[in-house]
Amino acid sequence: MTAFSLARRPKELVFRAARLAERRFLAADYVRVRLEGEALRGFDSPGADDHIRVFFPGADAAALSVDELRAAPSREYTPLAWDAAAGTLDLEFLVHGDEGIAGRWAVDAAIGDSVGVGGPRGSLVIEGEPEGWLLAGDETALPAIRRHIGGMPRGARGLVVIEASGAGTEYELETPEGVRIEWLRRDATAPAAALAARLGALTGDERPAGDVFAFVAAEQAIVKPGRELLARWGLDAERAVIKGYWRRGDAGYHAPH
Numbered sequence: 351m352t353a354f355s356l357a358r359r360p361k362e363l364v365f366r367a368a369r370l371a372e373r374r375f376l377a378a379d380y381v382r383v384r385l386e387g388e389a390l391r392g393f394d395s396p397g398a399d400d401h402i403r404v405f406f407p408g409a410d411a412a413a414l415s416v417d418e419l420r421a422a423p424s425r426e427y428t429p430l431a432w433d434a435a436a437g438t439l440d441l442e443f444l445v446h447g448d449e450g451i452a453g454r455w456a457v458d459a460a461i462g463d464s465v466g467v468g469g470p471r472g473s474l475v476i477e478g479e480p481e482g483w484l485l486a487g488d489e490t491a492l493p494a495i496r497r498h499i500g501g502m503p504r505g506a507r508g509l510v511v512i513e514a515s516g517a518g519t520e521y522e523l524e525t526p527e528g529v530r531i532e533w534l535r536r537d538a539t540a541p542a543a544a545l546a547a548r549l550g551a552l553t554g555d556e557r558p559a560g561d562v563f564a565f566v567a568a569e570q571a572i573v574k575p576g577r578e579l580l581a582r583w584g585l586d587a588e589r590a591v592i593k594g595y596w597r598r599g600d601a602g603y604h605a606p607h
């Protein structure tokens with residue numbers, strides 16, 4: 351008998367126009383953004399690691415056809431929080447230097463600038479209650495980790511390991527008392543290396559007891575050590591999420607879902 355299962359819930363794909371309403375830097379390279387727009391009314395995202403596709407048309411997304419919007423450059427982001435009645439959606443962006451489109455947009459866009467939002471196209475929802483949690487990732491996974499933590503019961507037990515460029519406190523992450531957080535400093539020349547080393551060093555004694563849900567997402571190199579940890583801890587790979595959220599040197603990396 352297992353304590354939880356993962357259920358796939360498909361969703362009709364909807365495209366919405368939105369505008370930049372607010373921006374707040376949590377760290378020099380990490381920014382929380384609020385989007386707003388009539389079309390965001392009714393937005394929903396049932397799964398903690400859901401993703402949307404943010405389109406950057408460089409023009410008013412509301413004036414474009416769906417085909418025109420879909421032709422614009424786009425990147426994947428995690429819906430952090432939303433108000434379906436007011437029509438707002440909050441996202442968090444890691445800003446990785448001067449490269450790319452999405453991270454730069456989060457810093458450089460003017461209030462009122464337009465984007466398109468596609469999805470989520472489907473959700474993976476935890477049904478039941480895991481007896482233990484392992485959440486691991488870099489800042490790109492922080493919004494999904496925040497949502498998983500937000501769904502934990504007060505008595506939850508587990509471990510959260512995050513590789514980041516900062517020390518940790520700036521990201522304003524709080525967990526229930528039984529869930530320990532470890533912050534690891536990223537080696538900028540070797541993303542995911544610190545996280546991979548920590549996952550590789552996790553002992554059986556550190557395994558949360560019982561039926562554990564594991565979520566691991568960071569640079570693509572994390573997939574192998576993530577899977578190895580599942581095997582070592584005897585966790586069911588079918589009831590875990592191990593994903594590359596970006597790939598070094600690969601602009602617009604399209605993660606397999």
Ligand SMILES: Cc1cc2nc3c(=O)[nH]c(=O)nc-3n(C[C@H](O)[C@H](O)[C@H](O)COP(=O)(O)OP(=O)(O)OC[C@H]3O[C@@H](n4cnc5c(N)ncnc54)[C@H](O)[C@@H]3O)c2cc1C
Pocket residue numbers: 400401425426427428429442443444445446449450451452453454489490491493494594595596597598599600601602603605
């Ligand atoms: C399911 C899913 C959910 C995601 N959710 C989020 C989220 O909520 N917040 C978030 O910040 N990211 C998230 N990401 C990751 C984000 O989609 C990628 O980092 C994306 O490549 C960023 O786009 P860009 O236009 O800034 O850079 P790109 O144009 O894609 O890449 C330009 C260059 O920057 C490098 N690069 C890309 N991402 C990073 C990075 N994180 N660190 C260092 N170098 C990088 C690339 O390798 C490439 O060399 C998610 C990814 C997936 C698959």
